[in-house]
Amino acid sequence: MTYLNNPGSVLDLVREGEVHRDLYTSEAVFDLEIQHLFRNTWVYVGHASQTPNPGDYFTTTVADQPIVMIRHQDNTIKVLYNRCPHRGAEIVRDVHGCAGTSLRCPYHAWTFNTDGSLRRIPEREGYDNTGFESSHAARGMTAVAAMHVHREWVFCRLAEKGEDFETFFGGSLSTIDNFVDRSPAGRLEVVGAPLRYVNRCNWKMLIENQTDTFHPMTVHASSAMTAKTLWEEVKDKHEGPTPMVVEAIVPFTMPYNFYDGMGIRVWPNGHGHTGVHNSIHSDYTEEDEYFNAMREAYGAERAQEILGEVRHNTVYFPNLMVKGPIQKLRLFKPISANETLIESWIFRLVGAPDYLLERTAMYNRLINAPTSMVGHDDTEMYERAQQGLRAERNEWVNIQRLQLHDECTQPEEVHSGNSEVQFRNQFHAWLKYMATAAGSIQAAATQSATGTDG
């Protein structure tokens, strides 16, 4: 294929009900995704609790870009490129740190205010009469084109033009809202370092698997059915309540009709979630201490409403997945066509008892870790697909299960939990945000051509 000579041809890779294997295996397509999809969309950066005090920073990557999120002296969050405007060195490298009142490049000691603006250059008179004032360097560290903080969740859009934050996410923000509301204080805190691990597969296989309700009973029988059988053997001898690990892993054995009944909700622009009516998180034992704290904070009715949501996996297109009832998120960072860095972060519900955090940490290492006996079989499937897609004479991946003629046309739709509608929803969005590859800039900016929204 000649994607480099004819980038617009990538738009032919998505058809109704099937998508071309090059979406997963071609480095040229991957490079175009990094240039277009990951720049036209709003991508998760971090959570404000990671930088609680002025000068605190967090380093990460968005698309292929080195990024530093920093809290300015006025308490606002800034999202900057982690690059000295002078010679290009990354200014900070620790994942988390505090810069105090200024950032200082370790190479030639230029300093910057915590909003990135240039503060001081040693021996500055060396730039007298050089026209320095109009240089790129004089502007200091560069901010991303657009950023937005929604209830302490920090997102950015790298492209200069594009949709505003609200338009991009629409009704899907209800998952983040519900997640935050599950804290009696209405506040979340990131806890500790994330699990980070690499799968040898395309990033889309990971994000698609988040709403693939048709695989757990097959792929996870090895771990979940084994755990269930073991629990049946030992539970009579067990003292005390059912262990958290058993509550967490056994639902992975549920049959098709259970997942069907969970339901899938889709929103425009590729967002969607499993677990509309119930989910594998529905039957966790909760303690009175938490219910009481929630009732005190919100009143009985509202507390009930908040905790009645048991959303399973919410996909924020392109590469974020959020689990409110288990208080964690996963970020799927694209490395190359056949390599993805996964990050699994956990949160504390401020004001909630510690058993919730204990469960979150347990779930993180049990299900979403490089050491996870559940995750091992997922990875195996992604990597088998990555290898299997080399096969010739069938270049297409099928995504037709429970496809409807008029789907993905409403601001919000609920489908059968076994539908592959969310895969199709993601590919509609993929086409939309890849449209700039064909040079038709309007397509990615249908709602707003006004550029940044602060």
Add this chain to the structure above:
Amino acid sequence: MSVTEQELIDFVVREARLLDEERYEDWLELFTSDGRYWMPLEPGQTEEKLVTSLLYEDMILLTTRVRRLTGKLTYSQQPKSRGVHILQLPAVDSMDEAANVFHVHTPFQFIESRMDEKEMYAGWMDHNLTMEKDGLKIKMKRVELVNCDAAHHNMQLII
């Protein structure tokens, strides 16, 4: 029943060998009924439950893990992984006969191989042992990788 330094060292060496020889049922027998296996995520991590670890498993999970490794439906073990521990001489850090607590510290390398891939891990394992009627048992095995916070591939075998 007194314990010699050599017995503690022999125990650690045998424990690694049982894993390498895939004698998993025998390996499980080495733990006390409330035994734990812990692999922290951050260097020097002291908190077990309220932050993420790579592994923190009790006998229910360790038994599940071991049964899964040999299960017919375990696709990620088709084909199987093979592993080998390379241990430095275990160092007996403390022997408290009165409290029945023994600590052994062992730097190691571990190689996990599957198909044409080979993953190399290195770090320190700390055994917290106790003497029961039928011999020494593990109350806690803590394995800290030198790069525990790095982005790894799948680690399927037990180090």
